[in-house]
Amino acid sequence: MDKVHPKKAYLEPVAFKVKDIHWHIRFFREVLGMTLRDVDGDKASPRQAWTFGGLQLMADPDFEGPEGRFAHLGVMCEDVDAAIAAAQHFGVSHLEQGANWLVLPDGLIVELIPATAGTVQAVLAINPRA
Secondary structure, rough: OOOOOOEEEEEEEEEEOOOHHHHHHHHHHHHHOOOOOEEEEOOOOOOOOHHHHHHEEEEEEHHHHHHHHEEEEEEEOHHHHHHHHHHHHHHEEEEEOOOOEEOOOOOEEEEEEEEEHHHHHHHHOOOOOO
């Protein structure tokens, strides 16, 4: 690549399909302290759950794994439109959910999520090993 881009994106969330979403919510909360920040549906029977720390759990009662366990990467991005335009040069397609849902040629799915200005730099400044 001949062009250097400023760091304007970070990974959030990593999405997984799970058979028993309640077990996984408890596990990540009690073992790693990853508390819920949002749920899709009610808390008694969520379809999806997001934790602080970048994990998305997607309820799939028929899931038998490991095939299909990984769902998609969520990438926080300050300029989603520019990222979508740049991605077109790589032969990506998108899902019906929208142009921000990129399907890479090898099948990997990346969801581009808008981040407010300055958020990405703040997150990237965190040293996870410090």
